[in-house]
Amino acid sequence: MKTILLSTAALALTAGFALADTVRMGTEGAYPPYNFINDAGEVDGFERELGDELCKRAELTCEWVTNEWDSIIPNLVSGNYDTIIAGMSITDERDEVIDFTQNYIPPEESLYVALTDDVDIMGVIASQTSTIQSSYVAESGATLLEFATPDEMVAAVRNGEADAAFFQGAYLKPIVEESSDLTFVGDPIALGGGVGMGLRESDGELREKFDAAITSMKEDGTLNTLLTKWFGEKQKTF
Template sequence: MKKLILTAAALALTAGMGMAQTVRMGTEGAYPPYNFINDKGEVDGFERELGDELCKRAELTCEWVKNDWDSIIPNLVSGNYDTIIAGMSITDERDEVIDFTQNYLPPTASAYVATSEGADLSGVVSAQTATIQAGYIAESGATLVEFATPEETIAAVRNGEADAVFADKDYLVPLVEESGGELMFVGDDVPLGGGVGMGLRESDGELRGKFDAAITSMKEDGTLNAMIKKWFGENAAIYE
């Protein structure tokens, strides 16, 4: 999933939960089926349903906060919300700045999508700014073009600005299926990341522990696997 290019600003704060009565859940709201904004203007998707269930099991009162992806870690560290639940891969680079729960999605594949089978994957490839996919393309020898939102990465392929887009396969599957043959998978899938987890400030160990316990309970009783299949399909990677 996504990998932020961390800035010095993200290293600055060590503020904790303190006496906060409400846990603010930060998400992007632009990466279906992980998270998106529905017709009512509300945060929706797999991570909304998961987050609400985790808060219930942890006996926490939670509210949802939408934040653009490129500033999602700095604004967590700055105290604008208390967690990140936004399709974020657990990486060593991030772990230097924030803490993570255990993963609530196992490692999954990234993939290329283009408008023709003969697309040049060593040519121009689009990816969302500051994601693990953008980092991979930057090191692959292809020419990376970055965009702030995932929708723009797809548009770049459709309008010929990029030969292909590289993103989480779970995000791309419905777009390919709904394109009527305009978009197609090309090349091989690429395994990236160490699974998706919740990000928290390093000072919030107690809160992390509560969410870890809730994730464990969902894994043990099967509800997490059922939720994954609901949002990502019967063939999605689940926990054994």
């Protein structure tokens, strides 16, 4: 991840955003309830509702675009869109290449999920590529099996390709609750500094606008309402 990120850092010096233009909001569109494509073919989910409200409060005209996760930072840096709002955890490594707003989701627990509760979490563990969860697995001594999307990661557990999967709890919990074959194993692990919007380091004015909008949503309780709506009553709030 670090090599890929640092190789794109120089592009940030030439890519910029003019505040008079439309802000292109980049997301993955494959990560419910954070973001997904609905039956009408439109970006939907917590981050769509959040992003629209942030743009309204910042008095910005915004449009949504989708990008695959494994190239989402390089394509931000090269100017294909102006923000990343895609369930991205704030980490020191990513902060070397892009800038972040304050978090709009508090730091949350990552969880292991498997077919049985006696699985060895130091075995073959599936996770999504270029995430803090996959980095954690790689450093833990387990055998990391990476996938482009989180649904492929869960499928790998179900088909026996992986002993367990390790990912964000907010994504895994509804899947486990709705299934009869999956269960949580091991202890929850807190990773990262919460989820924030990613922007090019050259776009400080735009970051300040979104920071102010996030602050206003925290102060009036609107952000907590959205978090509970999309992630349930047990979701950590501000």
